Amino acid sequence: MNAAVIREGDSFGGGAAAGGRVLTPGVDVSHKTILYLEDISVSFDGFKALNRLSLDIDNGELRCIIGPNGAGKTTMMDVVTGKTRPDSGSVFFGQTIDVAKLTEAEIAHAGIGRKFQKPTVFEQHSVFENLELAMKTDKRVRASLTARLDSAQRDRIAETLDLIHLAGDADRAAGLLSHGQKQWLEIGMLLMQEPRLLLLDEPVAGMTDEETERTGELCKALAGKHSVIVVEHDMDFVAGIARKVTVLHEGSVLAEGSMGEVQNDERVIEVYLGR
Amino acid sequence: MGPLAAGIGRLYGRRGWSVLAACAAILFLLFPLANLVLPKGSLFYISDYTIALTGKIMCYAIVAVAMDLIWGYTGILSLGHGLFFALGGYAMGMYLMRMIGREGQYQSELPDFMVFLDWKAYPWYWSFTDQFWYAALLVVLVPGVLAFVFGFFAFRSRIKGVYFSIITQALTFAFMLLFFRNDTGFGGNNGFTDFKRILGLPIATSETRMALFMLSGAVLIATLLAARFIVASKFGRVLTAIRDAESRVMFSGYNPVHYKLAIWTLSAVICGIAGALYVPQVGIINPSEMSPANSIEIAIWVAVGGRGSLVGAILGAGIVNFAKSWFTVAFPEYWLFFLGLLFILVTLYLPRGVVGAFDQVRRRWRERRPVPAARRSAA
Numbered sequence: 113m114n115a116a117v118i119r120e121g122d123s124f125g126g127g128a129a130a131g132g133r134v135l136t137p138g139v140d141v142s143h144k145t146i147l148y149l150e151d152i153s154v155s156f157d158g159f160k161a162l163n164r165l166s167l168d169i170d171n172g173e174l175r176c177i178i179g180p181n182g183a184g185k186t187t188m189m190d191v192v193t194g195k196t197r198p199d200s201g202s203v204f205f206g207q208t209i210d211v212a213k214l215t216e217a218e219i220a221h222a223g224i225g226r227k228f229q230k231p232t233v234f235e236q237h238s239v240f241e242n243l244e245l246a247m248k249t250d251k252r253v254r255a256s257l258t259a260r261l262d263s264a265q266r267d268r269i270a271e272t273l274d275l276i277h278l279a280g281d282a283d284r285a286a287g288l289l290s291h292g293q294k295q296w297l298e299i300g301m302l303l304m305q306e307p308r309l310l311l312l313d314e315p316v317a318g319m320t321d322e323e324t325e326r327t328g329e330l331c332k333a334l335a336g337k338h339s340v341i342v343v344e345h346d347m348d349f350v351a352g353i354a355r356k357v358t359v360l361h362e363g364s365v366l367a368e369g370s371m372g373e374v375q376n377d378e379r380v381i382e383v384y385l386g387r
Numbered sequence: 388m389g390p391l392a393a394g395i396g397r398l399y400g401r402r403g404w405s406v407l408a409a410c411a412a413i414l415f416l417l418f419p420l421a422n423l424v425l426p427k428g429s430l431f432y433i434s435d436y437t438i439a440l441t442g443k444i445m446c447y448a449i450v451a452v453a454m455d456l457i458w459g460y461t462g463i464l465s466l467g468h469g470l471f472f473a474l475g476g477y478a479m480g481m482y483l484m485r486m487i488g489r490e491g492q493y494q495s496e497l498p499d500f501m502v503f504l505d506w507k508a509y510p511w512y513w514s515f516t517d518q519f520w521y522a523a524l525l526v527v528l529v530p531g532v533l534a535f536v537f538g539f540f541a542f543r544s545r546i547k548g549v550y551f552s553i554i555t556q557a558l559t560f561a562f563m564l565l566f567f568r569n570d571t572g573f574g575g576n577n578g579f580t581d582f583k584r585i586l587g588l589p590i591a592t593s594e595t596r597m598a599l600f601m602l603s604g605a606v607l608i609a610t611l612l613a614a615r616f617i618v619a620s621k622f623g624r625v626l627t628a629i630r631d632a633e634s635r636v637m638f639s640g641y642n643p644v645h646y647k648l649a650i651w652t653l654s655a656v657i658c659g660i661a662g663a664l665y666v667p668q669v670g671i672i673n674p675s676e677m678s679p680a681n682s683i684e685i686a687i688w689v690a691v692g693g694r695g696s697l698v699g700a701i702l703g704a705g706i707v708n709f710a711k712s713w714f715t716v717a718f719p720e721y722w723l724f725f726l727g728l729l730f731i732l733v734t735l736y737l738p739r740g741v742v743g744a745f746d747q748v749r750r751r752w753r754e755r756r757p758v759p760a761a762r763r764s765a766a
Binding site (some may be wrong): 193195204212215216217218220221225226228231232234235236237241244245246248251252253256258301305 | 463617621622624627628631632634635636637638639640641642643644645649755
């Protein structure tokens with residue numbers, strides 16, 4: 113059993129628990145860094161998806177990660193959220209939480225939220241219920257048998273519904289939403305989890321221009337309160353929101369800096385445009 | 388009890404409760420009156436045969452509700468639920484065998500099959516089975532512990548979908564082979580039969596049968612309400628979410644293994660209780676109850692009635708089994724063909740079962756009438 117050692121100090125939620133094990137949530141960001149990836153390697157049948165990848169994300173930062181297909185962007189997210197275990201290297205969430213020792217549910221509960229490439233919502237549940245299920249609370253079996261929403265929780269759901277422009281669709285089945293609305297619902301679900309770190313995998317895929325713009329605004333608004341990592345192919349979108357961009361190539365960092373810097377980096381141009 | 392009573396009150400609407408009350412009145416007033424009080428020649432007399440058949444089918448309906456919880460709501464198709472039913476039945480059967488006393492063929496302390504095997508004493512696992520409370524404990528514990536241990540390893544290893552179904556099928560098959568062996572100590576292929584008494588009462592009288600019938604009805608209603616409570620709770624919404632998008636559940640901070648294990652074990656325990664009610668009513672339990680075909684039939688009941696509605700499971704168990712009892716008398720050799728045909732037709736034309744078809748008809752009928760334009764307000 114993996115008891116996570118988490119330092120007191122950072123006030124974050126109540127003493128809730130995930131996966132039956134009681135964790136005291138609290139991410140130690142005393143060194144200003146919320147996520148450390150160090151020397152991560154992952155290979156699938158000999159193919160090196162990540163090759164000694166090292167990456168730090170600052171607390172409250174909005175970081176965009178770009179790179180050609182197969183650069184390892186999604187694999188990196190899989191490693192951070194516990195879906196894939198690295199062959200070597202370490203992942204730390206704050207100073208103290210060793211992600212490699214936690215299950216997916218425990219990582220989510222510790223404060224890492226993830227949006228998938230393909231929007232994944234509970235299609236048979238109403239929009240309201242989707243947010244209710246995602247909400248940060250005691251998520252153990254026994255607690256959920258008797259759980260009832262109090263008025264503060266209802267207010268939080270209502271706020272999120274407004275934020276993601278779905279207040280009028282609260283009672284509709286999530287499966288009936290448009291692709292872009294599902295993307296927003298999924299982001300709303302992440303916010304209900306009150307994560308410290310948000311991983312957004314292609315958040316504007318399939319969105320209209322207007323929706324894309326609104327999503328960009330949302331990402332910018334989220335940074336600061338949360339740390340946000342955006343993986344995106346849409347360069348205009350990235351240019352619109354990016355402060356710091358990391359370019360991945362063949363499983364490791366190729367370049368890092370402002371959008372202007374990486375766009376003028378010769379190696380990046382080479383990778384993207386070919387020789 | 389206040390909040391709990393209020394919570395139960397919310398499980399169904401006014402119409403739902405009325406239908407339930409009407410069913411309860413039929414089960415607990417009409418059937419006993421028509422069977423025990425009316426003379427045999429009366430037009431409204433209900434025969435012991437009908438009571439026994441209905442009682443048996445109610446036990447099946449309990450199993451169907453348990454199946455709906457795990458398959459309809461959680462999306463885990465078990466093809467081994469007959470095993471849990473049979474184990475509950477065997478646990479009750481052990482008690483009933485002990486109650487035969489010296490009235491068996493060989494007039495021995497031991498059941499006939501043990502005398503036949505030349506055993507001199509009860510094996511250790513038969514100890515205390517002459518105590519009803521202990522047998523009742525076994526009814527719950529044996530299926531429960533087996534399901535928990537099996538489920539723990541299966542769910543932890545993330546065995547899903549058709550792989551899980553096949554393993555459950557193999558599990559029940561393995562137990563059937565085990566119980567077919569005479570040396571296992573459960574009567575081999577003959578199983579247990581020729582019961583005489585239960586709780587000191589003669590088992591074959593109309594009164595005892597009626598008591599078992601009413602008890603089955605009460606357990607069925609209690610199971611339905613408990614299941615309804617579960618699926619209407621947040622726990623139930625998590626189960627459905629696991630069915631539809633398990634990874635999202637996991638990344639939302641829930642541990643699906645715990646949820647699956649809880650509902651899986653509960654489902655198995657409910658089956659065990661149903662089996663324990665079934666055995667004294669039909670008067671026999673043998674390893675054929677563990678045959679893979681029996682477990683598949685349970686899934687067919689739920690599919691016919693409609694997955695994910697609970698009431699559909701009960702309807703499906705009723706429709707298929709009444710049809711079976713009529714068919715196996717009228718055209719005994721065609722029953723399996725009919726069952727196969729029924730399953731194909733339901734899959735093709737009623738994907739949501741009888742309940743789904745009924746809903747569709749009702750919705751169409753409603754659409755024809757003008758609907759007030761007021762929109763439902765957000766919850």
